[in-house]
Amino acid sequence: MSRYTLYTYKNRDEFETYYKEMEEKGYIISPFIFQNTKDLLEEDTENIIDISSLVQYLLVNPADVVPAINNILPADEETRFIIIESLSDKGLEIFRNHFEDKAPLYPEKNNEFIQEVAENFNPFDRFYIYSYKNDDELKSIIEYLNDKKISLVSFSQIDEHFTTHFASKEKDIFVDITSLISAIKNNSNLIYYAEKLIIENPRFKIIVQINKVEKALEHFRLILKGVKPINEILPVVVTEIEDEISVNNVVKITDLSTQGVNELIKEVSSKLFGHKKFKDQLPSAFNNFILLNRIKEKKVFSIFLLGPTGLGKTEFATLLKNQLNPHTSMVKINFGNYSSQDALNSLIGSPRGYIGSEDGELGNKLAKSKVGIILCDEFEKANSQIFNFFLELLEDGLFTDSLSREHNIDGYIIVFTSNLDESNFYKVIPTELSSRFDLVCEFSLLTEVEKRNFVSYYVDSFLEKIKKENTLDRQFTTQEIQEFKNINVNSIENIRDIRRLVIKKILK
Structure with a gap:
């Protein structure tokens, strides 16, 4: 029995390119389906079969490997099998008697597979x-x-x-x-x-x-x-x-179903390490806000996160954003730059006739972002005008900029962060404003177990990104991956420093 090459594509964009090229030549790329694929190949071997979902299925149902092999036996050198790159090694392992190697569909665009357009069996149109x-x-x-x-x-x-x-x-x-x-x-x-x-x-x-x-x-x-x-x-x-x-x-948490909200909380909690008390409060806090928002009783949900740098305060806002809409930028403003007397002009724009920019940072970033999350970093450094502005914004859910444009943030979540501890927070932030925040929580240092769990998660995540980009000529061994995960981080408290150490070790 001859063995063949398994062709790979990196992602959906590359698949779409290949699909269109084959479609122009009169071919349809077919997914593998038990018996249907066998019938298709027995009728005409000159077909293209994607086995990506089959491999995912067989990883969970290994008892069906033999029937799957029997279904592709009618294939010959005129048949092309393709698979997404991330599953290609598993595909070679499962079908080792059928495929001897793998090769990318691109950039080898000159690789002639189809010479003539035959009368094909087209199983379906997308x-x-x-x-x-x-x-x-x-x-x-x-x-x-x-x-x-x-x-x-x-x-x-x-x-x-x-x-x-x-x-x-x-x-x-x-x-x-x-x-x-x-x-x-x-x-x-x-x-x-x-x-x-x-x-x-x-x-x-x-x-x-x-x-x-x-x-x-x-x-x-x-x-x-x-x-x-x-x-x-x-x-x-x-x-x-x-x-x-x-x-x-703009995708907001108030757009989600109950199941969607629960999934968001589950995903964010699984990737935010430590801070159990805070994460335990999220389900009721978010669901209560959505209820109040839908009955027009509350416009904006505000969270104020306190504690030393590098514990995940900013990361929490990023996780929320990525879960709602990973394909857009988040409105992020660093209030370390907003302590001067004209700070409010920088935020919402200068009055007409004022020398300088008429555009405000908040309005500009809201116009570009398609997700209902605003991150306010180092908020304790803002001046009293900024405090008063947010006092109204949290109540009304809208503001008017210097050009008389109204910005509505109904349904948004605003995450404020500060390196203050809880006792100093109430000294620095005016009482009338601090009482408006829906959730105030101080992040604590991670335990040794939580840091080890983060390292294990981040190593897997980082290596998966490298693998998807196909940027390495070699594969890491199980032993090497475990060595990455065993990095000693006992003396490091800052998650950013832990992340840098992990990256440095892997790149080395």
Whole structure:
């Protein structure tokens, strides 16, 4: 039996490039599906099969390795198998009798695989996924579909009985995969099951909450070609949804469902090391704010984090931002530069006719950011004018800049940080302002166990980034990785210093 080359692509962008090139030549890249793939290859071996989701599935279900091998036996030198780079080593290990090596699809663009366009069997055409913004928009969708007697189900409700039962009753079934995207994080082999069900049911109209769109396109790159707003297929909800998505696409915690909030808290807590007391307060604090915000009783949620530098205060705000919208910048202002007499002019702009800049830092950064998080570092260094400004901002949730432009931050979270301890905090920050903060917490030094846990997490995270960028010519051994994790950090209190030490060790 001849062994072949397994071709790799780095990410979704590279996959899209290759998909379009092959599509222009008349070929469709197919995901692996038991029996379907075997039938496809028996009919025509000149096909392209992506085994990424198959490998993820087999890592959890090793008993199915032999059936999978049997399904690809009809392949020959005219068949091309591809896989995402991050899974390629596992693919070579599982199918070691089928593949002898791997090679990148790019930059070897001159590698001729297809000479002529044959009459292909095209198993399916990729389709669009449709996005909605929040629970309110989902309610509008449900009301419209109920009125039209069209089903909307979550992915967990779909099985063979479901599709058989509705086969003769409906033309389309709307399927919300928001919860599926969340579940895939802890169970990647779900991708295989989901691909199979979606391919076998072309009547499905797939929808997802907008904050899960990027993950959906990444996980299902073989069957999804892009995203469109829900109003393109449900015109009734245009006025309720289109304006929100196209005009105000800032992602805020108040947009999330209860499940989304719980997932956000879980993710942030798992990556913020130490500070258990603070993390224990987050679930009730966030959920209470969302409730009060939705009934128009509270505009902004404010958190003031205290304690020595390098304990994760700024990192907490970054984690929140990344969980809500990792593809945008966060509004971050260092108030160490805001102690002068004209500090307020720098923040919201100079009055008309005033010599100097008319633009304010806060308004400019709000206009560029698409996430409802504001970070105010070293806030204790601000002057009294700044304190008074935030006294009103926390109450009203809006402000007017020097050019008479109104900025609405309804639904935002503002994270303030300071190196003060709790006793000095109440001496420096005026009582009328300190009483407005929703959550005040002093971060303590990490324990030895917490520092070791952080090192272990950061080593894995850093090496994964290197691997994704494919920037190294060698692989680290298990022993080397363990040596990185055993770095002595007992005498280091600052997480930034620990991070630098880990990076230095790995790069060396």
